[in-house]
Amino acid sequence: xxxxxxxxxxxxxxxxxxxxxxxxxxxxxxxxxxxxxxxxxxxxxxxxxxxxxxxxxxxxxxxxxxxxxxxxxxxxxxxxxxxxxxxxxxxxxxxxxxxxxxxxxxxxxxxxxxxxxxxxxxxxxxxxxxxxxxxxxxxxxxxxxxxxxxxxxxxxxxxxxxxxxxxxxxxxxxxxxxxxxxxxxxxxxxxxxxxxxxxxxxxxxxxxxxxxxxxxxxxxxxxxxxxxxxxxxxxxxxxxxxxxxxxxxxxxxxxxxxxxxxxxxxxxxxxxxxxxxxxxxxxxxxxxxxxxxxxxxxxxxxxxxxxxxxxxxxxxxxxxxxxxxxxxxxxxxxxxxxxxxxxxxx
Numbered sequence: 283x284x285x286x287x288x289x290x291x292x293x294x295x296x297x298x299x300x301x302x303x304x305x306x307x308x309x310x311x312x313x314x315x316x317x318x319x320x321x322x323x324x325x326x327x328x329x330x331x332x333x334x335x336x337x338x339x340x341x342x343x344x345x346x347x348x349x350x351x352x353x354x355x356x357x358x359x360x361x362x363x364x365x366x367x368x369x370x371x372x373x374x375x376x377x378x379x380x381x382x383x384x385x386x387x388x389x390x391x392x393x394x395x396x397x398x399x400x401x402x403x404x405x406x407x408x409x410x411x412x413x414x415x416x417x418x419x420x421x422x423x424x425x426x427x428x429x430x431x432x433x434x435x436x437x438x439x440x441x442x443x444x445x446x447x448x449x450x451x452x453x454x455x456x457x458x459x460x461x462x463x464x465x466x467x468x469x470x471x472x473x474x475x476x477x478x479x480x481x482x483x484x485x486x487x488x489x490x491x492x493x494x495x496x497x498x499x500x501x502x503x504x505x506x507x508x509x510x511x512x513x514x515x516x517x518x519x520x521x522x523x524x525x526x527x528x529x530x531x532x533x534x535x536x537x538x539x540x541x542x543x544x545x546x547x548x549x550x551x552x553x554x555x556x557x558x559x560x561x562x563x564x565x566x567x568x569x570x571x572x573x574x575x576x577x578x579x580x581x582x583x584x585x586x587x588x589x590x591x592x593x594x595x596x597x598x599x600x601x602x603x604x605x606x607x608x609x610x611x612x613x614x615x616x617x618x619x620x621x622x623x624x625x626x627x628x
Contacts, residue, residue, distance in 0.1 A: 289329045293338060296322035301345045305352060316346055316365055320372045327376035335373030342369060405431050408439045410505025414593035416601040416618045420565070426453030427563045427615035428461040434472025434502060441619050442477070443561040444498035445517070449614070460485060460496050460538070474500035474513035475546040482515070482538040496538040499561050501621065508623055510551045510559060518567070523558035523622060524589035526582045556590070558622025565616030569608035576607065593620040
């Protein structure tokens with residue numbers, strides 16, 4: 283990386299080179315040569331921002347005045363005004379472009395960090411369960427989908443899949459907040475309905491909140507008795523493997539963030555060794571081909587030939603099939619989590 287001292291040296295050298303060249307050429311060529319002071323001004327503005335550009339403008343104008351004293355310039359006032367206008371324009375334009383690129387770079391880094399938080403590259407050790415997850419970011423880079431896989435305090439596996447209303451960095455930041463809250467709450471309880479209700483309270487109590495809505499599905503799997511328990515908060519219904527029928531929730535459902543107090547009820551199912559569940563966000567069904575929506579029926583058709591696979595190839599396969607099927611950019615994130623007993627066949 284170039285040091286600031288080296289940058290100052292290069293800027294000064296460029297300015298002096300223009301000064302020497304301006305003195306060396308004939309009077310007829312001086313008109314164009316003086317505009318070359320835009321080079322050191324541009325360098326200073328790019329490297330040091332508008333303050334550096336302003337200093338470079340003053341320095342180059344000073345050099346121009348010295349040069350004009352040595353080699354007089356016709357219509358000096360007009361020539362000086364034209365050059366000063368050009369120098370200021372260069373400094374301002376380059377400074378704006380540099381600052382904008384810096385902001386975009388930092389935004390990209392922030393989004394990458396958020397994406398890593400919403401969909402970590404590795405899963406924790408989850409005994410007795412075959413589980414895998416996929417996260418596909420939207421064309422915006424990342425939006426508001428997230429998943430969490432963790433161990434409950436009773437030794438069970440807890441999976442949360444959620445979707446924040448909205449798109450872009452704001453939705454992604456909210457998704458990071460609510461996922462972190464779920465992770466903290468799961469250390470104290472593995473009850474899906476309880477987790478969703480406590481997360482709702484945390485969302486409602488969030489300072490400065492405004493129309494922050496989150497749909498979520500929470501699943502608990504106990505390996506010792508192969509019991510699957512789930513609760514839903516305004517989220518797409520999980521799919522049962524291998525039948526691919528939708529698993530209905532119990533009682534009413536409401537997205538998180540609407541009401542400070544609401545009650546959810548768990549549903550429960552004992553899984554056979556060949557069974558499992560897929561939890562997903564609606565981005566997986568909202569993709570289109572030629573204007574046709576994939577939908578839940580289309581997703582189920584894609585899943586059918588793979589429904590007996592282990593979790594990892596199943597998730598990888600459905601992600602590949604969805605992305606190959608659509609002929610449009612992915613406009614919404616989507617998450618997929620597959621979970622089945624460890625004894626399920628490959």
